[in-house]
Amino acid sequence: MSKRIVVIGGGAAGIGAAGAAKQVDSAASVTVYTEFEDVAYSPCGIPYVHGKEIPSFEQLFLETKEAYVEAGIDIHYETRVQAVDLKRREITVEGEGTVEFDRLVIATGFTYADPGIPGTHLEGLYYVKNIRRAMEWDRVLDKVRSAVVLEASPLGLEMTTALGHRGIETHLVDPRPWALAEVADPDIMQPVQESWTEMGVQMHFNTRAEALLGTDHVSAVKTSDGDIPADIVVICTHKQAEAELAEGAGIRIGSTGGVIVDERMATSAEGVFAAGDCAELPHGVTRVPIQGLSGSHAYAQGKVAGANAAGGGRVYQPVYVPWGMVAGRWMIGGVSFGETLATALGIPFIVGAANGITRARYYPDVKKIRVKLLAEPKHHRLIGAQMVGGEGIKERADFLAVAVKTGITLADLAWMENVYSPPMGALSEPIAAAAQNALAQLKD
């Protein structure tokens, strides 16, 4: 009899797992259960449709439902998995009863952390996640005059930018002293915040949200710095691992609240794997578990989990977490640690920074770029980077993540060669200049 592989969750991790399982063992039966109406769309694109940068939600869909049928993947839509029974090797599906499995992949994703303030029962609170709800919310946004974005998380930055771009009076409220303060350094965020000001966004940092006010529908946010009237509130709190099903089955949960997995993405339960936002993984530098990474991470983890569920022997390596996004009128990004996070974690470092340009200074559309590099003090191996600029941030972040992982030093970067061609690159590469800056400071 063919192997029965069940996947719970239809996001990037779940769909990655299903596809990889079929690739490794085409005879396996692969069934995916999702609560939602769709799979295989890009939830990461939602803020950009709201911001009117992408004309319609239809463009976010990747595959038709038929494509999965043809690929031999059986997807059960709008279906809630209620329990996992490890002893009986079965799951309980609402309206379907019990379903047996040989191997299970848990890809149940995330939920937004409860803001923990009165008023979360009110209407008008937008939790960005599902595309059908986003389509409904987009029509609501047509009538919205003012919005509060609660917390300057990555999604908070994207939604602030999108709503500002759409011409809605947008207020960003965050208890920390600057945007994305847990990840990014203030010098990196300064140009972003300046561009938000230009766009008319109003920022409220060092400001706690204390309550959501209103009768049935939200009408304002009460903060430590006064009330902010709002037609809607976009809840952009921390993404927590959605690991209830796994926990209920007795699978081990880690310090972040995510499912603990080994390098094969296997959980503590035999034949059960987990991937994506519901799992936690060690950071490559600190080996401390982290969770809530990108869709690209979820997809890659899903592929490893699915391949191994089908009998493969793939390994997922510790993560160094290159990140990047557009915020305001800038791109920001980096890898692993900035100064703020490294300091908070007690990680010793030396640092160098440089401001540069992305093309010849006279070439049209040349953009500014700032690169900051952190290295361990002894051997000067790179441990982190932060950047803000107008282009080329993603590519540099990817590069620097490989550099951190492979132990590349400041000296390697300081004397790196670089492409010089007026329409695509400047005479000096800012990564090299930042590394030279760090090394020069050691001599002082």
Added chain:
Amino acid sequence: MSKRIVVIGGGAAGIGAAGAAKQVDSAASVTVYTEFEDVAYSPCGIPYVHGKEIPSFEQLFLETKEAYVEAGIDIHYETRVQAVDLKRREITVEGEGTVEFDRLVIATGFTYADPGIPGTHLEGLYYVKNIRRAMEWDRVLDKVRSAVVLEASPLGLEMTTALGHRGIETHLVDPRPWALAEVADPDIMQPVQESWTEMGVQMHFNTRAEALLGTDHVSAVKTSDGDIPADIVVICTHKQAEAELAEGAGIRIGSTGGVIVDERMATSAEGVFAAGDCAELPHGVTRVPIQGLSGSHAYAQGKVAGANAAGGGRVYQPVYVPWGMVAGRWMIGGVSFGETLATALGIPFIVGAANGITRARYYPDVKKIRVKLLAEPKHHRLIGAQMVGGEGIKERADFLAVAVKTGITLADLAWMENVYSPPMGALSEPIAAAAQNALAQLKD
């Protein structure tokens, strides 16, 4: 008495050397001799002014002449150095007589290889180099209806694109089977050549230029495939090292015709350094000497030569040569070897390629990108890369050059993390996909 440092040449290498020498020893007297009217402009920008992408030549200037005076660098413009006497430690300067030096930096640059065909005495032949001549030629171009670009070298590609962009009937003539054939593979150049066709450029590959025809002024190019009428001919032959002065002084010249230097950029003569297009350097992979690299290389070499001339101890490392340019409507680039060059050199390799995209597929201005990776067959260490795409080529080429230099393997790249954010990066990184493709082929 302060050290007398003389620099021959006012290009990127010479100016880099002069600045670095002053930085290391501010008491040194630093004198630069240049044949031209200017220093410190960007010759690499000339094709883009001709192509009307940059409005004026004035924008190519970096510094005023006063800036060098203030920096304590004495520049002698429009001055030809006629001879170097190593025994007497002096140079002979036309119109100035002999000038003594303690340390000498030779940065005499390149000359275009003689096309070696009849008619090179005619008027209407444009050798792109000096900015004042370029300004004069730009006025000529206003009246030019048809032009032949002789040889599909890097400059040939830029000038073909510029003239096509300007609306001039442009013919590219090259004896090899495709553009930039000594460097780039045909699959990389195919989209470039298609875009030239769209721009109205006429390509004549596998075609030898046999003579330049005309009475006083060129009127046509006689080729192995018939005559091509032309108002002007842009000579874009190979850049040869201009090493006559060094050779005349008895300094050792290498197999490429360039001045041989060690890792300190020191020549065979005590206290004499060389940098830039007049020098040759070992390639990092093959250790075979090469010359004629980019302005970025020249500048970096100049800084090492100048610093060491002033008493510093800097080292210039073997080059892996990331390269990139805009050609037609595409960016192309890479590092070290493509399939064609590796095959020609007898270097064994395995290869993988992938076509990808630069942003989310639904995001505005998303561009295609093709990445090809070459690795040595035993340990799968990267030895070269080639790319064509719409953005992000320079940054990836820089990354892959560091990867070649530091011994990064296909496995390192295949499972690299990548930034995923719709406006700046796709779910999958094409470098990773190309590495996976190479590894998958090994299993077949």
